[in-house]
Amino acid sequence: MKKELMVRREQLRLEDFKRIIEPIQRATLGISLSLRGEPLLGKDLIPIIEYAHSKNIAVSFPSNLSVKLSDEKVARLVKSGVDAIYVSLDGASQESYEKYRIGGDFHRVVRNVRVIAETKARLGLSRPHLVWKFVIFGHNKHEIPVVEAEFRRLGFDSFELVQDYTSEQADNDRGTFVSELVRKRKGCYWAWHTSIIRADGVVTPCCLGQRHDFGLGNVLSQNFRDIWRGKPYTRLRRGFQTMAAEDLHPVCTKCLGIETGDSLTSDPPAPATGTGSGSA
Numbered sequence: 001m002k003k004e005l006m007v008r009r010e011q012l013r014l015e016d017f018k019r020i021i022e023p024i025q026r027a028t029l030g031i032s033l034s035l036r037g038e039p040l041l042g043k044d045l046i047p048i049i050e051y052a053h054s055k056n057i058a059v060s061f062p063s064n065l066s067v068k069l070s071d072e073k074v075a076r077l078v079k080s081g082v083d084a085i086y087v088s089l090d091g092a093s094q095e096s097y098e099k100y101r102i103g104g105d106f107h108r109v110v111r112n113v114r115v116i117a118e119t120k121a122r123l124g125l126s127r128p129h130l131v132w133k134f135v136i137f138g139h140n141k142h143e144i145p146v147v148e149a150e151f152r153r154l155g156f157d158s159f160e161l162v163q164d165y166t167s168e169q170a171d172n173d174r175g176t177f178v179s180e181l182v183r184k185r186k187g188c189y190w191a192w193h194t195s196i197i198r199a200d201g202v203v204t205p206c207c208l209g210q211r212h213d214f215g216l217g218n219v220l221s222q223n224f225r226d227i228w229r230g231k232p233y234t235r236l237r238r239g240f241q242t243m244a245a246e247d248l249h250p251v252c253t254k255c256l257g258i259e260t261g262d263s264l265t266s267d268p269p270a271p272a273t274g275t276g277s278g279s280a
Contacts, residue, residue, distance in 0.1 A: 012199040040063055049081060060082065062087075088101075113130060130155060131157065132159040134159060135164055136164060203218065216232045
């Protein structure tokens with residue numbers, strides 16, 4: 001059976017970004033310019049960062065950093081005001097890196113990191129903070145000491161070790177967290193503190209729900225403040241008060257491992273396994 005992946009080709013445009021940010025700029029602390037794609041391929045990435053920086057909004061983004069970067073683009077990126085770049089480099093050698101990043105060029109990524117670091121030094125700037133994001137797999141875990149010893153020499157400012165989301169450790173960490181959240185009827189952080197806004201303007205409460213229609217609204221035709229305070233978002237949040245499947249969105253019930261008929265008067269339901277991560 002052939003399985004096709006859903007590919008979204010929208011790119012966030014500067015004019016749309018301004019429309020999103022202007023009504024909420026004083027209440028916005030920071031943004032991450034990412035959603036299942038490579039931000040450096042976005043045509044308006046740097047103008048968007050420059051605009052956000054002019055509004056005193058912190059900006060970061062993850063990147064494979066595997067694209068060709070001209071000296072001019074690197075200089076403009078460094079001067080744009082971007083605060084941090086999380087570089088997905090899942091190996092400390094070409095051999096281990098390409099096992100997950102199939103077709104990837106370890107040396108190009110390292111070269112791009114060094115060029116950015118050298119450009120920062122030349123311009124006398126401390127940003128962007130370059131983070132080596134190292135996802136731990138069975139085939140690369142022996143390289144963790146190399147990451148710890150070599151990250152600064154390669155141009156990184158820090159490193160972050162992240163468990164592969166399919167690993168037993170990630171499942172255990174997530175299971176513990178979710179069980180506690182359900183037992184105490186604690187609201188999901190995402191529903192109260194942050195949102196995902198797709199390039200087409202659709203608002204979802206978290207990255208797990210990006211392929212589902214939550215009916216929260218679209219910022220290209222509505223004010224985000226109205227969406228944030230609107231009935232659909234209120235209804236979504238209210239579900240966490242009961243933790244009952246009939247009150248929660250299906251994506252939330254799956255994430256929490258709650259099934260129809262579950263009751264908090266008994267032991268909490270077994271947590272869902274799947275997406276989860278831990279970092280150091």
